[in-house]
Amino acid sequence: MQSTRSDLSKAYLALAALCIIWSTTYTGIKYAVRDFPPFLLVGIRQTAAGLLLLGLGAASGKVHWPGRKYVFRQSLTGLFMITGGNGFVTWAMQFISSGLSAVIGSLTPVVVVLINLAWKGSERINLLMGLGVLVGFGGLGIIFSEGWGDFMKPDYRWGILASFGSCFTWSLGTVMAKRFNAMSVSPIFNSGLQITAGGLGGFVMSAIFDPNHTIHHSWEGWLSVAYLAIVGSALAFTLYMFMLRHLTATVASLYTYINPVLAIFLGWLFLGENFGSWAILGVAFTLLGVWMVNAGQRRL
Secondary structure, rough: OOOOHHHHHHHHHHHHHHHHHHHHHHHHHHOOOOOOOOHHHHHHHHHHHHHHHHHHHHHHHHOOOHHHHHHHHHHHHHHHHHHHHHHHHHHOOOOOOOHHHHHHHHHHHHHHHHHHHHHHOOOOOOOOHHHHHHHHHHHHHHOOOOOHHHEEEEEHHHHHHHHHHHHHHHHHHHHHHHHHHEEEOOHHHHHHHHHHHHHHHHHHHHHOOOOOOOOOOOHHHHHHHHHHHHHHHHHOOOOOOOOHHHOOOOHHHOOOHHHHHHHHHHHHHHOOOOOOOOOOHHHHHHHHHHHHHHHHHHHH
């Protein structure tokens, strides 16, 4: 089923919305992990969001049960994207800044390309797209050129490793969603299945890895959880599933270039994280990389 021009326009609008929404979630997670154990936070946030979407899908009357095999694949995708991708990055942000976490997440387009090639997929990658990925990540490197020493601090090492784990599992889940999502199934239903499965996986991870399960109640913490669940998960993930219908997995992952730029700014504004003078040059390179990948994709 070919995407129409209208569908492609909506998909790019969804991509633009994700660039903003998922940039704010890094700051939201930083606030939330002050009061919630990280994997318990993932379980509460994602399960609530997933059940909300499944409820909306059921209320619409347009959802038809797609079969156990399809549900299994969607659940497996959710475990990689949500339990792994969101879970590891939430855990990591106990130890590293929101901006640093975002810059590691920007490796997603690179990993998506590598997974697609390893999977012998049908998506093609040309030279311009490959160079765009490198230029975009180079721009993010410039943004943090004054702070690479943080990678050597012992307190940061596990956080950095978890962030790379998040990048890999999220990228793998992105490729799986691109391959497994059926055009005949509502993006809301796909999102609901994946997020619910990932949220339940978060509870399992919490039982294993969270050292305690104490919640320190504050209005900031609960407001952050509500925002993360409704906007950062339910709304944004549905937009993401719609976007994956009509854009390649590589192009769909381009939000990871914009996210760090905005996340760094929000981290500086609300969390007091550093935002150096090299950031302007880094932003320019990052946006150039985005343009190159988009231009390369249009030439396929």
